[in-house]
Amino acid sequence: MxxxxxxxxxxxxxxxxxxxxxxxxxxxxxxxxxxxxxxxxxxxxxxxxxxxxxxxxxxxxxxxxxxxxxxxxxxxxxxxxxxxxxxxxxxxxxxxxxxxxxxxxxxxxxxxxxxxxxxxxxxxxxxxxxxxxxxxxxxxxxxxxxxxxxxxxxxxxxxxxxxxxxxxxxxxxxxxxxxxxxxxxxxxxxxxxxPRRQRGARVAQGQDRAPLGPLLVAGLSITFASAAANFLGAYLASWADRSGLTPSQAGLLIAAGSGASIVVRIVLGHRADGRHGANLPVVAVQMFVGAGCLLGVSSGLPWAVVGFGFAAFAVGWSWPGLFLYAVARVGRDAPARASAIVQAGAFAGGAVGPIGFGLLVGTAGFRSAWWCAAGAFVVAGVLVLLARRGLVVDLVDRPPRIPLGYGGGRGTAARRTPEGAADTGDRKPTNP
Structure with missing residues (x-):
C-alpha cells in the first residue's frame, strides 16, 4: 500500500x-x-x-x-x-x-x-x-x-x-x-x-481574455434559467398548497429538493473533473429537463407536483456550479471577469424572475406562469449551446496564449479544449 x-x-x-x-x-x-x-x-x-x-x-x-x-x-x-x-x-x-x-x-x-x-x-x-x-x-x-x-x-x-x-x-x-x-x-x-497566480498571467495588460460575445450569450442564458429556477423556489410551496398538499408536506418537498440539489451539484462537479470538457452541453440538457419538470408541475396533480417538483430541484436547478466551472476555464487570464458576467446574469434572473412570474400568476394564473417558466428554461438551454459554439470557434481562431487546464481527465487520453473541442497537439482545436 x-x-x-x-x-x-x-x-x-x-x-x-x-x-x-x-x-x-x-x-x-x-x-x-x-x-x-x-x-x-x-x-x-x-x-x-x-x-x-x-x-x-x-x-x-x-x-x-x-x-x-x-x-x-x-x-x-x-x-x-x-x-x-x-x-x-x-x-x-x-x-x-x-x-x-x-x-x-x-x-x-x-x-x-x-x-x-x-x-x-x-x-x-x-x-x-x-x-x-x-x-x-x-x-x-x-x-x-x-x-x-x-x-x-x-x-x-x-x-x-x-x-x-x-x-x-x-x-x-x-x-x-x-x-x-x-x-x-x-x-x-x-x-x-x-494563492499563486497562474504563471505568466498578466491580467492588467489584458493580453489574453476570453471572447466577450459568447460570454454575454452565456450570461443571458443564465438570466432566463435563473428566473425560472427562482420562480420554482419562491412559488412551489404555494402551488403545492393549491394542489392539495399540506404546508408541512410542501415544506418537506422543498427541503428534500434542496438537499438533492446540493448532492447533485457536487456529483456533477466531480464528474466534470473526470472527463475532457463538454460541460456546457450537460448544462443545456439539465435546463431542458427542468423545462419538462415545470410542465409536469403545472398539471397540479399532487403526485406530479411532488415528483416533478423534486426532479426540478435535483436536476433542473443543479447546473450553476458546472456552468461557472465551464466559463472560468475559458476565462484565460481573467477567470473572475469571465465568471462575473455569468454570475451577473444569475443575479439578474433572481431579481426579475419572482416578480415577473409573480405578476403573471396574478393576471393569467399559476398554470400559465409554469408554462412560461418552462419556456424560459428552453430558451436558456438553446442560448447555452450557442454560447458554447462561439467559445469553440474562438479557440480555433485564437488559441490561448497560455495553455489552459484541459479539464481533470487523467491518464493518456487525448487532451481536449475546455468545452470539448479536441486538441491535436498543435493547439488547433477542432469540433468534438
Whole structure:
C-alpha cells in the first residue's frame, strides 16, 4: 500500500480548505434574501409593509449584485482573490450591522439590501477566482460544485433561522450573525497566504481574455434559467398548497429538493473533473429537463407536483456550479471577469424572475406562469449551446496564449479544449 507523502497531504488539506472556504463565503453572500423571505412574518410585522414591498426588497439585493458583478469582475482579477475576500467581508459586515442597528422602515431595509447585494457579488466573484486559481486542474470542477452547493444550503439555513434565532431572539439577530461571519472572512483572508497566480498571467495588460460575445450569450442564458429556477423556489410551496398538499408536506418537498440539489451539484462537479470538457452541453440538457419538470408541475396533480417538483430541484436547478466551472476555464487570464458576467446574469434572473412570474400568476394564473417558466428554461438551454459554439470557434481562431487546464481527465487520453473541442497537439482545436 502506497504511503502518502507529506507534500501530498498538505496539498490535499489545502484543496479541502479552499473548497470549504469558497462554499462558506458563497453561502454567506447569498443568505440575506433568504433570511428576509424565511422570516418575512417577523420583518413585516415590525416594519409594517406588504408582500409587494417585500419582493422589491429582495429584488433590490439581486439587482445590486448583478450590477456590481458586471462592474467589478475585472477589479477582482486585478486585486486578486485575497483582497476581494477582504472587500467582500467588509461589505457583508457593514450590511449586516446596518440591518441590526439602522433599519427602522421599508426604505432603510432596501438600502441595506443594496449594500448586502454588493457584498454578495464580491463574495461570489472572489470565491470563483479562488477556486479557479488555487485548486489543481483535476479538482476545479468539484470545487465549483461544492461552492455552488452552498446556495441551496443557504436556503436550508435560512429556513432553520425561523424556529431558532428568529423566534427566540429577533429576526435582526440572524443578520448580526452574518456581520460576525463577515469579520471572520476578513480575518482569515488577511492571515492566510493568497494563492499563486497562474504563471505568466498578466491580467492588467489584458493580453489574453476570453471572447466577450459568447460570454454575454452565456450570461443571458443564465438570466432566463435563473428566473425560472427562482420562480420554482419562491412559488412551489404555494402551488403545492393549491394542489392539495399540506404546508408541512410542501415544506418537506422543498427541503428534500434542496438537499438533492446540493448532492447533485457536487456529483456533477466531480464528474466534470473526470472527463475532457463538454460541460456546457450537460448544462443545456439539465435546463431542458427542468423545462419538462415545470410542465409536469403545472398539471397540479399532487403526485406530479411532488415528483416533478423534486426532479426540478435535483436536476433542473443543479447546473450553476458546472456552468461557472465551464466559463472560468475559458476565462484565460481573467477567470473572475469571465465568471462575473455569468454570475451577473444569475443575479439578474433572481431579481426579475419572482416578480415577473409573480405578476403573471396574478393576471393569467399559476398554470400559465409554469408554462412560461418552462419556456424560459428552453430558451436558456438553446442560448447555452450557442454560447458554447462561439467559445469553440474562438479557440480555433485564437488559441490561448497560455495553455489552459484541459479539464481533470487523467491518464493518456487525448487532451481536449475546455468545452470539448479536441486538441491535436498543435493547439488547433477542432469540433468534438
Amino acid at each position: 502506497a504511503v502518502e507523502s507529506p507534500g501530498a497531504r498538505r496539498s490535499r488539506r489545502r484543496t479541502v480548505g479552499v473548497m470549504g472556504a469558497a462554499g462558506a463565503v458563497t453561502a454567506l453572500g447569498a443568505i440575506p434574501p433568504f433570511l428576509i423571505g424565511a422570516q418575512a412574518v417577523f420583518v413585516r410585522a415590525e416594519l409594517g409593509f406588504d408582500l409587494t414591498r417585500l419582493g422589491v426588497a429582495v429584488s433590490a439585493f439581486f439587482a445590486a449584485a448583478a450590477a456590481a458583478a458586471l462592474a467589478g469582475g475585472g477589479l477582482i482579477d486585478r486585486i486578486g482573490a485575497r483582497a476581494g475576500l477582504v472587500l467582500a467581508g467588509l461589505l457583508v459586515t457593514g450590511g449586516g450591522a446596518a440591518v441590526v442597528l439602522l433599519v427602522h422602515d421599508w426604505t432603510s431595509l432596501v438600502l441595506c439590501m443594496l449594500l448586502l447585494g454588493l457584498g454578495n457579488a464580491a463574495c461570489q466573484v472572489s470565491s470563483n477566482l479562488s477556486v479557479a486559481q488555487a485548486l489543481p486542474a483535476h479538482r476545479r470542477g468539484l470545487g465549483f460544485g461544492v461552492k455552488q452547493a452552498a446556495v441551496p444550503l443557504a436556503i436550508m439555513l435560512a429556513g432553520l433561522a425561523v424556529p431558532t434565532v428568529g423566534r427566540i431572539y429577533s429576526w435582526r439577530f440572524s443578520f448580526g450573525m452574518t456581520a460576525v461571519c463577515g469579520l471572520l472572512v476578513v480575518a482569515v483572508a488577511l492571515l492566510v497566504r493568497s
